Amino acid sequence: MDGDNSGDASDVTPYATAMTRQAHSGGITPGLTAMFSLACGLLVANTYYTQALIGEIAPALGLHGGVAGLVVTSIQLGYGAGLFFVVSLADRVENKRLILLLTSGACMGQFGTWMAGGPASFLLFSFMTGFCSVGAQIMVPLAAHLAPDQSRGRVVGNIMGGLITGIMLARPVANGLAAVAGWRAIFGLSAIMMAVLAVVLARIVPERRPKPGLRYGQLLLSGLSMLASTPAIRRRTAYQALLFASFNLFWTAIPLLLASRFGLGQGGIALFALAGAGGALAAPVAGRLGDRGHVRVGTAVALASATIAFLIAGWAAVAHALIVLGAAAVLLDAATQMNQVLGQRILFSIAPDARGRINAVYMTVVFLAGALGSTLATLSFDQGGWTATASVGAGLVATAFLLFLTERNAAAA
Structure with missing residues (x-):
């Protein structure tokens, strides 16, 4: 070649x-x-x-x-x-x-x-x-x-x-x-x-x-079958789906908050989003944690951190603390990426010849959950302002955390 x-x-x-x-x-x-x-x-x-x-x-x-x-x-x-x-x-x-x-x-x-x-x-x-x-x-x-x-x-x-x-x-x-x-x-x-x-x-x-x-139709059915029959795939998909829904909810509603509560224009909102990109630094760290066998601990930290991020974000809006709100955004992004990387570390180890199918069903469910999160953002912000949005986000992540706590097999978590 x-x-x-x-x-x-x-x-x-x-x-x-x-x-x-x-x-x-x-x-x-x-x-x-x-x-x-x-x-x-x-x-x-x-x-x-x-x-x-x-x-x-x-x-x-x-x-x-x-x-x-x-x-x-x-x-x-x-x-x-x-x-x-x-x-x-x-x-x-x-x-x-x-x-x-x-x-x-x-x-x-x-x-x-x-x-x-x-x-x-x-x-x-x-x-x-x-x-x-x-x-x-x-x-x-x-x-x-x-x-x-x-x-x-x-x-x-x-x-x-x-x-x-x-x-x-x-x-x-x-x-x-x-x-x-x-x-x-x-x-x-x-x-x-x-x-x-x-x-x-x-x-x-x-x-x-x-x-x-497998033929093409069998590939699609195989991926769905693996999702239904493999506990590790179901759980990692559920954790990330709930977390990504909250992630999209936050970033869909935050421009509305920044404009109405903090008076920021497009430039200021863009700078806020740019600062939030700092959470991407957590992805390589999460990868190293996974390689060292700390997937379960890392997942617990990620889900707990995301819940805390929404609680901080809710308080920051009331206190008019823009820097604290930015810190909450970075924490949420870092938590989302940590859980994603740890999850894929597990998923890509299940069946090497089926990684494409596993990633397909995993990302499809996560993507659909993210779209639902964006919809919930506009509805919650319209009905109850940022307090309602932050509460919904915290509830989504808390649900993922509670589901995680029911996991008995540490290797599958």
Whole structure:
């Protein structure tokens, strides 16, 4: 593959070839891990740009009232569909080819979104972008496959750190670029980044050919069956689903609070979100905890910390303490990432040949829970303000913590 290009004058080729050779030999280099981390962050960020710019995009496309929400819903529906219908293919289709196909699709989707002349084409290309951005969820189990068992948690943690950084930076970057060059600019920039990313990934990602096995329909059913029959998958999915619902609830409602209670404009809200990205630093730490066998203790700390974060956030709004509110945001983000990494450390150790299916059902449920959390945010804030929202968030995480306390088998927790 890369060896055929060894005479290329490009500086990246020898380095890429070295990374690929080591990956084929049974490991994953720090350079390849970093590239996976960057790629996952860029791909997942695609699904969050419209959230920051809905106020500008919807009127420009002639979408008003209730249908304005389609600007965000279309890409989220695409991502959800991709999670269920595509990610399982990692157990059947050569992984590198699948990743490149999806990255190229995301490039075309963002280019179409950038050039869209009306609402129909915008929504169609947004759906395509979301559907293809699940390439990130192919890369995570691929990295777990390449990593040796003793460092799998660290590798997954480092990559998840990049993924959550992409989520947290997407909104402030989109807002900042829109202020300078208009709302379309972020989609054009993303299309270019996807094109460059596809070229780089084509050079450095090693091939992985799963063993011939289940047909496509059987793959989907197998993933659902594993979710239903495997206690560890059910529990880790439940913990993260409740936690991610609370995470989305917080970040959906916090701009409303910051604008109404603290008087912040778009710039201030973007800076607050940027500060919250500091929670991504917990992902690599969680990976190391998992590698050392501290999954149960780490999970308890994560769930307890998230509950405390909502209690602090509720008090900070009443006390008008913006810095304390920011600290609560960082704590919640860190807790969410810690639980995610620890959970995937367990899930990717259950059945190596079924990592794609396991990740597909896990992330689909977690994603749907996150969408429910966003809905609960608007309802609770409208009915009872931030106090109600923080209470709902604390209740969701407390439920996960109570469920965790019923786990008797420490190895499965």
